[in-house]
Structure formats: structure tokens, C-alpha cells
Amino acid sequence: MIREKKVIGIIGTGQLAEFIITGIHKVNAPYNFILSPRSYDRTLKLKNLFDLEIAESNQDLLDKCEMVFICLPAKNSLLILSDLSFRKENTILSAMAGITREELLKITNSKFVHTSMMPGYANASNKGPSLLFPKDPEWQKFLSFLGPVFQCENEKEFNVAAVIGAVSGASFVLFETLSKWFTDNNLSSKFSQKLLLETLRGNIDIALESDEDLSEIISKVSTPGGITETLVNQLDKQEALSSWKKGMDIILKNSLSRK
Numbered sequence: 001m002i003r004e005k006k007v008i009g010i011i012g013t014g015q016l017a018e019f020i021i022t023g024i025h026k027v028n029a030p031y032n033f034i035l036s037p038r039s040y041d042r043t044l045k046l047k048n049l050f051d052l053e054i055a056e057s058n059q060d061l062l063d064k065c066e067m068v069f070i071c072l073p074a075k076n077s078l079l080i081l082s083d084l085s086f087r088k089e090n091t092i093l094s095a096m097a098g099i100t101r102e103e104l105l106k107i108t109n110s111k112f113v114h115t116s117m118m119p120g121y122a123n124a125s126n127k128g129p130s131l132l133f134p135k136d137p138e139w140q141k142f143l144s145f146l147g148p149v150f151q152c153e154n155e156k157e158f159n160v161a162a163v164i165g166a167v168s169g170a171s172f173v174l175f176e177t178l179s180k181w182f183t184d185n186n187l188s189s190k191f192s193q194k195l196l197l198e199t200l201r202g203n204i205d206i207a208l209e210s211d212e213d214l215s216e217i218i219s220k221v222s223t224p225g226g227i228t229e230t231l232v233n234q235l236d237k238q239e240a241l242s243s244w245k246k247g248m249d250i251i252l253k254n255s256l257s258r259k
Contacts, residue, residue, distance in 0.1 A: 005032040008142070009065030011058055011081075012036065012072035013043045016095060019124040020069070020146065021050055027126055029145040036061055038080075058084055067091055067138065074098040078107055086110050093132075093139050097165060098255070101133070101155065114139050115158060119168040123147055133158035159255055166251045167244075175200070 055061035091112035122128030133152040152158040182192035222228040
């Protein structure tokens, strides 16, 4: 039995859009996409890669699609959207970092505006968690094909949880920093990266499968005077661990300052 595919319009055809479309096609999820014509070379690439339709204009896209996924770069995004006439049937999901739901409610004059945060890269492999606020069964179903979905109860919860977007990107910088220590000490780059990532993956798998919280796991892997305690103490002396929290505080503060 052939499933009828729901059509979603995508405004903004950058890297995130490609990740999302890739993930949906990888599992043959029941969705098809109409692409906005901006950044035409990139849009044409996605059209040819996934056999998609390109709308004549952003307005044409809104007229054709009820569900609209917006992933424009934050800069100039509100100006672009202000030129459009959204229909009352349009239900919107925004993955634009730095653009608030209040701004979108005002500029689209729509009652159905939802916000999301996702890592992107992992969503292309159907392993990336997504945030969703407010709750919505249609968008929850769509996002579930790309990885686990965390539906937020209120905007305050979403704002705090959305900081994970910065943590996700910064984690790759952390991975590279740790891997580079091994290469600086004469291990090959490939060996170093594989050793680090496999170790972290094993730890993450154990933590996810365990009923214990992280503090209980730490008490088992860190012995008094041992190598784990030695490294953690050195990181604490340099405020390396607390700097992560300070950076996350800044991301949250910047987000709230727009409201």
C-alpha cells in the first residue's frame, strides 16, 4: 500500500534544510517538500538530488503548502517574511536560532507558530534530538523521523532547553581539542579520533541505558587519587568546566534579551 505523502514547504534552503530532507528521505518517511527559490543554485542541487519541486516564489510556496518549515538565516529573515501573506491554514515550524516565537506570531499573523531546535547533522542520520514548542501532533510526527522529540511544556522550558543547540555545535570543538592532544603526542590523527569518539560513544550508551544518574556513575569511575580525579581537579583549577556553564548562561541571556 502506497502511503500518501504530506507536502511541507521549506523556506530557506541552507545546510539545515539539506540535513532535514536527507533524514526524511533516508527512512522513506511520508513527506515531500516544495522548496523556496532563494539561493537558487543550492535549491537546484536539492531539487535534483531528491526530485523536489521548486516554488515560483515564497508566496507561491505558502499558497501551496499548509505546513511550512522555516530555516532562514536569522539575519534579514524577518524582513523576508514580512513581505509574505500567510494563510490562516498555514502551520509554521521555525528552526531559526535567535528569532523568537513572539516575533513570528506578529509578523505572520498566524495562530499556529511552533519553534524547534535541532543539531542538524545528526538529524540527517535520524539520530538528532529536536525540541518542539508548543506541542503539536503533526510536527511531532514529522520530527520523530529525524530522532527523539522533546516537547516543551512552556516557553521558559524551551528557552533553556534550546541552549543545547550551542552545546551541540561546541561539542565538536571539544572533540577536536581532545583528539588533537593525542595527535600532538604522536598518535595518528585517525587513531586519535577513533579512540576518542568510540570511548565517548561507549560512555554515552551506558549513561542512556542506566537507571543511575550521572553523579552515581561518576562515583564509580572516579577513585580517590586516581587519574580521573587528577584530570577533573586540574580542569576545575583552570575553571574549564565552569566556563561551559558560563558560556551557556550567555547564550540563554542573549536569547531572552530579544523577548
